[in-house]
Amino acid sequence: MKPLNIGMVGYGLMGRAHTNAFRQANQFFSLGHRPVLKAVCGRDGKKAKAFAKNWGYESVETDWKALVARPDIDLIDIAATNNVHAEIALAAAKAGKMVLCEKPLGMSPSESLKMVNAVEKAGVANMVWYNYRRAPAVTMAKQLIEEGKLGKIFHYRAKFLQDWTISADVPQGGAGTWRLDASVSGSGVTGDLLAHCIDTAMWLNGGIESVTGMTETFVKKRKNALTGKKQEVLIDDASAFLARFNNGSLATFEATRYARGHKALYTFEVNGEHASLAWDLHDLHRLEWFDHRDEGNVRGWRSIHLSESEHPYIEHWWIPGVQIGFEHTFTHQVADFIAGLDSGEPARPNFRDGLATDYVTDAVLKSAKTGRWTKVKQA
Numbered sequence: 001m002k003p004l005n006i007g008m009v010g011y012g013l014m015g016r017a018h019t020n021a022f023r024q025a026n027q028f029f030s031l032g033h034r035p036v037l038k039a040v041c042g043r044d045g046k047k048a049k050a051f052a053k054n055w056g057y058e059s060v061e062t063d064w065k066a067l068v069a070r071p072d073i074d075l076i077d078i079a080a081t082n083n084v085h086a087e088i089a090l091a092a093a094k095a096g097k098m099v100l101c102e103k104p105l106g107m108s109p110s111e112s113l114k115m116v117n118a119v120e121k122a123g124v125a126n127m128v129w130y131n132y133r134r135a136p137a138v139t140m141a142k143q144l145i146e147e148g149k150l151g152k153i154f155h156y157r158a159k160f161l162q163d164w165t166i167s168a169d170v171p172q173g174g175a176g177t178w179r180l181d182a183s184v185s186g187s188g189v190t191g192d193l194l195a196h197c198i199d200t201a202m203w204l205n206g207g208i209e210s211v212t213g214m215t216e217t218f219v220k221k222r223k224n225a226l227t228g229k230k231q232e233v234l235i236d237d238a239s240a241f242l243a244r245f246n247n248g249s250l251a252t253f254e255a256t257r258y259a260r261g262h263k264a265l266y267t268f269e270v271n272g273e274h275a276s277l278a279w280d281l282h283d284l285h286r287l288e289w290f291d292h293r294d295e296g297n298v299r300g301w302r303s304i305h306l307s308e309s310e311h312p313y314i315e316h317w318w319i320p321g322v323q324i325g326f327e328h329t330f331t332h333q334v335a336d337f338i339a340g341l342d343s344g345e346p347a348r349p350n351f352r353d354g355l356a357t358d359y360v361t362d363a364v365l366k367s368a369k370t371g372r373w374t375k376v377k378q379a
């Protein structure tokens with residue numbers, strides 16, 4: 001088995017999720033490469049060292065440039081805030097490293113396009129961490145759609161609801177609240193939450209042709225956590241849009257951090273000529289399914305519990321009836337990435353797929369400003 005030497009930047013929420021996946025993938029999947037946790041990079045050396053000790057990294061860097069320059073690193077994994085994705089990815093590609101990057105790919109489509117060009121020119125393996133594709137129920141939705149079980153698709157409906165920024169006392173900027181600072185995040189819920197919904201939607205239902213959106217910033221000024229000064233809030237707190245897919249189906253998308261009671265309620269539903277399906281992140285091991293072709297007396301929505309070996313990824317885990325969860329989506333992504341290296345058929349979503357999503361979020365934000373339907377650039 002060949003070693004795959006990992007250098008990861010950022011040791012926050014996603015740093016933990018990725019590292020867990022790097023450690024788990026070979027225990028459960030039969031793969032030709034094994035991730036080796038060579039180095040973690042964080043600006044605070046003491047915290048980075050503590051992370052390295054807890055998670056088993058061999059070494060620590062405090063400057064990502066030093067990490068990228070290391071000859072013993074094969075792959076740079078970007079688990080840092082959005083504002084540094086592009087510069088790290090460009091340098092990593094130039095150094096001939098494989099690059100995994102968190103979503104959204106860039107702060108803007110022009111940044112993302114540069115990232116796509118860099119990895120494609122360097123010919124290095126690349127992937128974006130849109131992990132929800134690899135929840136077994138979402139993968140099964142993809143299989144059912146590809147098998148034609150839904151028939152012609154008419155509607156796609158997605159929501160991603162949270163409630164953690166309702167208080168005007170929540171600051172912007174700094175470690176826990178960088179998502180509210182546009183100079184670090186790029187945008188608000190459009191690039192953060194809707195990006196997930198859009199990636200899944202285009203994977204399941206093809207490209208989006210045009211959108212019309214609206215956004216709102218409910219709290220106009222917040223204290224900056226780093227400077228203590230009150231500043232204008234430049235992110236979108238809530239965002240909703242209508243979309244037309246290239247296949248003629250219609251869609252609605254909504255995301256907000258102001259839906260009291262909802263913590264991470266990512267849901268989608270697809271309605272086809274013969275059947276409909278629905279998924280809910282709070283119950284991620286289930287796929288809701290309605291098939292009009294069932295006999296009338298027993299026809300109805302059924303809730304499929306994905307824990308049988310027939311279900312995607314499940315044969316690698318436990319026993320029927322016992323479900324898997326959020327962290328497994330990342331493990332599946334690592335396993336598929338490595339399987340792509342082994343077979344020469346690269347796993348997706350790649351950087352170009354990430355750019356396609358960024359083109360949609362950009363069109364939504366532009367449309368929200370102009371109040372007009374906006375064509376989506378195709379990646």
Ligand SMILES: NC(=O)c1ccc[n+]([C@@H]2O[C@H](COP(=O)([O-])OP(=O)(O)OC[C@H]3O[C@@H](n4cnc5c(N)ncnc54)[C@H](O)[C@@H]3O)[C@@H](O)[C@H]2O)c1
Nearest residue numbers: 010011012013014015042043079080081082102103104129
């Ligand atoms: N795929 C998902 O489900 C998912 C979920 C959450 C976050 N994300 C994405 O993951 C990324 C990280 O989010 P998070 O929730 O882990 O944030 P976080 O705040 O928990 O961690 C961010 C990390 O980036 C580090 N960082 C920032 N600038 C750096 C620099 N110049 N050099 C080195 N390290 C630097 C911070 O120190 C911190 O360790 C973001 O792009 C976010 O959009 C994806």
